[in-house]
Amino acid sequence: MELLIALAIGTLTGSGVWLLLRPRTYQVVIGLALLSYAVNLFIFSMGRLRVNAPPVLDGSMPVDPAAYTDPLPQALVLTAIVIGFATTALFLVVLIVSRGLTGTDHVDGRESDR
């Protein structure tokens, strides 16, 4: 499972960085989205990967911390997703405004001369 997660993060990051460096604004947005998925998975994996272990404590019986997975990274991921979602939405608005003002979807607001 470690290998799978690592490969997934690697693939997402690689695609994200490649798209981020493309000249079209929409590609940049998608690149940022992919990167943020990669980062979220990475944060999640930093709580150590566990199978069949709940993050939320069950208060009805004596608590054995070893039986639970670390809930903190999951809370962090949740916050990171919300913030990433909001900023991506904002970025989309700017993208559309830029398209409207300059008439092109190039990130520099004009086509390159090539």
Next chain:
Amino acid sequence: MNFDPHHLVIAPVLIPLIAGALMLFFDDRERRLKTTIALLSSLSLFAVAILLLRRVHIGNDAVALVYLLGNWPAPISINLVADRLSALMLVLTAILAIPALVFAVERWAKAGPHFHSLFQFLLVGLNGAFLTGDLFNLFVFFEVMLAASYGLVLHGSGSARVKSGLHYIAVNLVASLIFLIGIALVFGATGSLNMAEIALRAATLEGFAEPALHVGLAMLSLAFLVKAGMWPLGFWLVPAYSAAAAPVAATFAMLSKVGIYALLRLALLVPASGEAFGAMLIFIGGSVTLVFASIGVLASQSMQRASAYFVLMSSGTLLATFGISEPGSTAGALFYLISSTLAVSALFMVVELIEREQDAAADVLAVTMEAYGETGAEDEDDDEIGEMMPGALAILGIGFVLLALVLIGLPPLSGFLAKFAILNAVIGPPSVDISGGGTMRVILATLLIVSGLTALIALARMGIRTFWAPVEAFAPRVTIVETAPILFLLAVLVALALQAGLVMDVVTATAGDLHDAERYLDAVLGAERVPPFAEESQ
């Protein structure tokens, strides 16, 4: 202090948050009401910041006021920590916010929707970032600050703003992602997000955890350095700051200092040995930034671009000085931080008032003519001889000269005192016998002096072109409301020079705290919970 100051620590976050949210309920046409709320909020922020600074500086028993949210016990609770550095930055933020707001009232607040709310949310982010003692909350407050700044950098619209805003947002979103990776690594290595606890555990890490922590810290530093505009990471800064509306740019001068604050806090805290994390790299980066900014200032054809390069110059000087990493130089750098931030902020406003009357093309023309040795446009001024210099022009001129003195570092104003404090600590008599880092010291001293010289050349050229031999005769139409903030900032700068002893005391004590991480750890980890119902007394 005859009241319980405990909740005072969270007030700098709550006041602008409430004010900003409150203003969303009113239509943008209710300008007077919104201005009043925004001003009241900023003024009370200033009062709170001063109270906090008094509290942490004068009461020698407590280095830091710690506010445990939800009253959880110390290392578990999310905390806010007001120590000397935080309080100092809060005061500086409030001092900058008031004039920027007043300046905006006349013109920029009308240029688009929700200016005042965005501005207050920016203050929430700034104050929160300065106060928090928790790594993840630092990220959250960074995002609040950035989200508000995305709105503000686009304020007033126009294609130049949208274009540079697009780059600004893209770069900062990537920086935020790097920030998150850094947080995740640090958490994975130490199992904590509380900065003090991280510092404590960093000393006892073994095996894989130690390199993981260092990579995490490096990622965090990278994110902070993007904010601070260090050389290879700071190309977004100049277009964004020079395109932003003047009051926004004036506040953004503080934004780049957040990166420097966070870097300083974490770099000195975590290795807990007095030597900053990655000091050498920070020094090199700062030096290159300083060189880059010096060239940039000389090469700028418009005054707004030059002002933006002064932000970079300030960042470069600070980073290079922090790279030396000893209490004396840090104290000098903190003094420089205060003085340069105020001056750059005021410069953005002065420049806006001057450039409003000129068009950018005239500027480029003027520089080009200088380059070819032509001095045109002298005949046109014949009919103006004997006429009184208009008052506004005189005020702007005097303001410009005073700001130039601060930015160059000429006596008698605070810029000189700040640079002198740094130089004295770096190459002065007490430190000559300190072996090691000799080359760094010489490089820093040389760069400081050379950057002063390039600033002198650039500003003299700007001043001559604008006030003595303008390409077109111009009389800026400037209202009192717009001049007052500049005069206020100038007065603060003069006061900074007059009260240099007092300020030097504060920054020296601050630097002492910073370089003695134990004090911070003791204060934060030893924070006691409020006994139940004790807060009912308010």
